[in-house]
Amino acid sequence: MNADEKYTPQTWPEGPERATLEGKNKFLGFWFFLGGETVLFASLFATYIALKDKVPSPDHALAKDLFELPLVFVMTMLLLTSSLTSVYAMYHLKNYDFKKMQLWLVITVLLGLGFLGCEIYEFVHYYHAFDHTFTSSAFGSAFYTLTGFHGAHVIFGLAWFIALIVRNAGRGLNLYNAPKFYVASLYWHFIDVVWVFIFTVVYLMGMVG
Amino acid sequence: MSTIAQKRGFASTIWDYLTTVDHKKIAILYLIAGGFFFLLGGIEAMLIRIQLAVPNNDFVSAGFYNELLTMHGTTMIFLAAMPLLLGFMNAIMPLQIGARDVAFPFINALGFWLFFFGGVFLNLSWFLGGAPDAGWTSYASLSLASEGHGIDFYALGLQISGFGTLMGGINFLVTIINMRAPGMTYMRMPLFTWTTFVASALILFAFPPLTASIFMLTFDRMFGANFFNVAAGGNTIIWEHFFWIFGHPEVYILILPAFGIFSEIFATFSRKRLFGYSSMVFATVLIGFLGFMVWAHHMFTVGLGPVANAIFAVATMAIAVPTGIKIFNWLLTIWGGSIKFTVPMIYAVAFIPSFVMGGVTGVMQAAAPADYQYHDSYFIVAHFHYVIVGGVVLALLAGTHFYWPKMFGTMLSEKIGKFTFFFFFVGFHLTFFVQHFLGLMGMPRRVWTFLPGQGLDTGNLVSSVGAAFMAIGVVSLLVNIVITTMKNERVGNDPWGDGRTLEWALPSPAPFYNFKQLPLVRGLDAYWLEKMEGKDTLTPAEPIGDIHMPNPSFVPVVISFGLFVAAFGAMYQVDDKPWAIPVLIIGLAITFGAMLYRSIKDDHGFHIHKEDLMEDDDDNKGVKA
Numbered sequence: 001m002n003a004d005e006k007y008t009p010q011t012w013p014e015g016p017e018r019a020t021l022e023g024k025n026k027f028l029g030f031w032f033f034l035g036g037e038t039v040l041f042a043s044l045f046a047t048y049i050a051l052k053d054k055v056p057s058p059d060h061a062l063a064k065d066l067f068e069l070p071l072v073f074v075m076t077m078l079l080l081t082s083s084l085t086s087v088y089a090m091y092h093l094k095n096y097d098f099k100k101m102q103l104w105l106v107i108t109v110l111l112g113l114g115f116l117g118c119e120i121y122e123f124v125h126y127y128h129a130f131d132h133t134f135t136s137s138a139f140g141s142a143f144y145t146l147t148g149f150h151g152a153h154v155i156f157g158l159a160w161f162i163a164l165i166v167r168n169a170g171r172g173l174n175l176y177n178a179p180k181f182y183v184a185s186l187y188w189h190f191i192d193v194v195w196v197f198i199f200t201v202v203y204l205m206g207m208v209g
Numbered sequence: 210m211s212t213i214a215q216k217r218g219f220a221s222t223i224w225d226y227l228t229t230v231d232h233k234k235i236a237i238l239y240l241i242a243g244g245f246f247f248l249l250g251g252i253e254a255m256l257i258r259i260q261l262a263v264p265n266n267d268f269v270s271a272g273f274y275n276e277l278l279t280m281h282g283t284t285m286i287f288l289a290a291m292p293l294l295l296g297f298m299n300a301i302m303p304l305q306i307g308a309r310d311v312a313f314p315f316i317n318a319l320g321f322w323l324f325f326f327g328g329v330f331l332n333l334s335w336f337l338g339g340a341p342d343a344g345w346t347s348y349a350s351l352s353l354a355s356e357g358h359g360i361d362f363y364a365l366g367l368q369i370s371g372f373g374t375l376m377g378g379i380n381f382l383v384t385i386i387n388m389r390a391p392g393m394t395y396m397r398m399p400l401f402t403w404t405t406f407v408a409s410a411l412i413l414f415a416f417p418p419l420t421a422s423i424f425m426l427t428f429d430r431m432f433g434a435n436f437f438n439v440a441a442g443g444n445t446i447i448w449e450h451f452f453w454i455f456g457h458p459e460v461y462i463l464i465l466p467a468f469g470i471f472s473e474i475f476a477t478f479s480r481k482r483l484f485g486y487s488s489m490v491f492a493t494v495l496i497g498f499l500g501f502m503v504w505a506h507h508m509f510t511v512g513l514g515p516v517a518n519a520i521f522a523v524a525t526m527a528i529a530v531p532t533g534i535k536i537f538n539w540l541l542t543i544w545g546g547s548i549k550f551t552v553p554m555i556y557a558v559a560f561i562p563s564f565v566m567g568g569v570t571g572v573m574q575a576a577a578p579a580d581y582q583y584h585d586s587y588f589i590v591a592h593f594h595y596v597i598v599g600g601v602v603l604a605l606l607a608g609t610h611f612y613w614p615k616m617f618g619t620m621l622s623e624k625i626g627k628f629t630f631f632f633f634f635v636g637f638h639l640t641f642f643v644q645h646f647l648g649l650m651g652m653p654r655r656v657w658t659f660l661p662g663q664g665l666d667t668g669n670l671v672s673s674v675g676a677a678f679m680a681i682g683v684v685s686l687l688v689n690i691v692i693t694t695m696k697n698e699r700v701g702n703d704p705w706g707d708g709r710t711l712e713w714a715l716p717s718p719a720p721f722y723n724f725k726q727l728p729l730v731r732g733l734d735a736y737w738l739e740k741m742e743g744k745d746t747l748t749p750a751e752p753i754g755d756i757h758m759p760n761p762s763f764v765p766v767v768i769s770f771g772l773f774v775a776a777f778g779a780m781y782q783v784d785d786k787p788w789a790i791p792v793l794i795i796g797l798a799i800t801f802g803a804m805l806y807r808s809i810k811d812d813h814g815f816h817i818h819k820e821d822l823m824e825d826d827d828d829n830k831g832v833k834a
């Protein structure tokens with residue numbers, strides 16, 4: 001394979017992310033990596049469930065006191081939409097339309113930043129209104145670790161997207177960078193799926209029970 | 210184009226190894242580093258046995274004994290046994306499947322350097338205020354109460370080296386799935402490759418729970434969290450669960466590759482196809498699967514209740530079934546074979562009864578009510594040393610002799626090898642057999658001394674003498690290695706004469722591109738098949754053409770070094786040292802900066818040209834580019 005080979009929409013292969021052996025390896029390896037990440041988050045979820053509402057004294061805020069659905073709803077919408085826009089980007093990657101792919105990736109990043117802003121606001125709010133911190137109780141530790149790990153993944157995913165967008169802005173698509181874009185978008189979907197579980201297990205179940 | 214310098218000075222060799230992405234060189238790095246930690250853990254073991262040789266001994270203090278015991282276990286499992294196995298996997302598995310390289314050469318190097326820096330970090334604790342002292346299991350109730358920075362070294366060191374192991378696992382999985390030579394179907398893969406595959410899958414799913422719980426431990430000790438702090442609503446049992454959800458699969462991560470090495474040795478020196486190949490594969494996969502469902506047998510006395518204990522007891526006993534299948538298959542491989550008692554084969558034959566004894570005590574412990582007696586006594590110590598030393602370490606020693614020619618191109622002396630075997634094997638049984646009875650007589654594990662006149666004196670003395678025997682064995686192996694290397698008598702591709710699998714068709718050591726032409730695999734034991742047809746080379750699957758190779762890179766060292774630096778920052782910010790947080794940030798910046806560099810700098814590798822390969826015909830060891 002000559003990585004710098006120039007393509008046209010006609011010569012661009014069907015599955016550009018897996019057209020080379022390197023791409024195939026990256027694709028499969030990344031799925032395995034996500035398998036490991038799934039177990040990591042499963043462990044954090046299990047810990048959260050075990051330590052939910054476990055506080056040292058009754059004057060600490062519990063899950064039902066803390067969470068407000070409207071904010072979490074907005075966050076969920078932002079992240080779900082960003083997953084959709086990253087799908088659009090991958091659609092254009094497959095069609096060898098670099099400009100549109102970059103555009104949708106930029107939109108994805110903006111939505112992700114919006115999510116991150118909300119999350120930071122949320123944490124600050126819990127701190128000021130409820131004194132609910134990482135160190136205040138086992139519940140606090142478990143809550144901030146689970147949501148914080150997710151937040152850190154969001155930050156990493158955004159940095160990754162931005163690095164790819166900037167790095168490749170001047171040269172367009174080729175079979176060397178197509179797998180990179182594709183794998184980054186897989187990562188982004190994974191982050192989204194984890195959030196769906198956080199939304200359910202932490203926030204919805206926190207409100208009702 | 211390759212930038213490797215042609216001159217072979219000492220400095221350039223070092224630089225070569227610091228930047229290598231060649232799986233065969235990474236294997237050697239694993240062997241050196243793992244071997245070093247093995248010696249370190251061995252010294253710790255000797256100190257433990259000296260302390261316990263006689264009652265009321267005060268050779269070491271109680272506190273120092275706790276550190277020795279913790280570091281012995283942690284070092285042996287994480288920094289010796291596993292890396293040494295990863296070394297053999299790196300050296301042999303890609304050759305066995307007919308691959309030119311692993312799927313992710315860069316990640317492979319990164320995995321090694323993470324393990325290395327994590328291990329060094331952990332061991333620096335000896336010089337920086339004291340080693341961890343809460344056991345290799347580091348139960349939270351103990352580890353949160355431990356003073357000083359010992360446990361911090363444990364948590365951060367294992368975290369870093371654990372990342373490395375995880376990367377190694379993913380790399381092997383993808384390599385085996387995507388990089389097999391034409392005709393190398395799954396059911397034609399040598400058993401060592403199969404066990405590497407299953408062990409890698411176990412690594413992938415078992416390490417994340419450890420990662421998660423070590424994060425929690427780190428947060429609790431260094432950042433004020435309360436996961437395990439009961440006063441703030443925490444729960445110390447969470448650590449125990451996660452540790453064993455990792456810990457039990459971990460013992461299979463160790464033993465499965467050992468089974469693989471022995472399977473190769475049995476078939477080779479019985480000069481017979483492995484008996485029951487497909488049932489061996491099946492048993493390997495089944496063991497890997499069941500390995501995840503038995504963790505609570507380490508927690509029978511925690512008080513999970515009779516229902517949980519019963520379920521985990523039954524699941525644990527079930528594992529003995531596939532293990533038994535393997536034992537019988539090995540016996541039937543030997544049966545009727547034309548056996549050659551080389552050193553590796555002697556180890557393999559000795560392994561069977563030793564390991565079976567460990568399995569039997571395992572099933573005894575699996576009976577939950579009985580385990581209330583055995584638990585935390587020397588009986589447990591005897592059990593796990595029978596499976597780990599009698600299984601894993603014997604496999605490592607056997608594998609060292611068996612694969613040495615393939616890795617270094619020289620044969621270890623058979624005579625010294627037999628000497629090593631004798632002392633190690635006798636010493637092993639002397640050391641650990643009596644420990645069963647010490648345990649049954651009530652000697653608790655992890656206690657620094659015992660009183661005279663309780664019937665424990667003789668047993669402990671015998672045990673310590675046995676340990677000295679094992680030490681003699683290990684030293685003689687080192688002597689063997691030195692002598693062999695000095696003599697430097699080169700051997701050909703199949704020095705044992707009975708090689709069955711692809712690696713024995715290659716020169717010893719293999720050229721850096723492994724296969725000039727990818728081989729066509731026509732069945733199990735592909736090289737043996739060719740030999741039976743009177744050929745001594747493999748059938749090529751492709752014409753000679755350009756070969757694509759990855760570039761060497763220094764970035765893996767930089768990424769790992771960054772985490773090493775950051776760990777110091779994380780640890781010392783507890784003491785309000787003003788420099789600690791900046792160090793933490795600088796370390797992380799090094800790591801992420803290096804990752805970013807790797808991401809944005811294109812690295813297309815280089816090609817070895819067809820013409821160079823043709824010229825290379827007789828002398829294909831030197832690096833050409």
Ligand code: HEM
Pocket residue numbers: 346460461463464506507525526528529532567568569570571572574575580583584585589592593596597600601
């Ligand atoms: C037939 C298979 C096996 C069975 C049924 C079995 C069963 C058990 C049980 C029930 C315990 C817990 C005892 C206690 O602490 O009270 C135990 C401990 C242990 N086993 Fe096994 N085992 C088996 C094979 C293995 C293998 C193959 C290895 C390693 C290669 C191994 C390594 C260990 C270790 C390291 C411990 C002690 C951990 C500690 O407390 O520090 N076992 N085993």
Ligand SMILES: [Cu+2]
Pocket residue numbers: 456457460503504506507
């Ligand atoms: Cu176990």
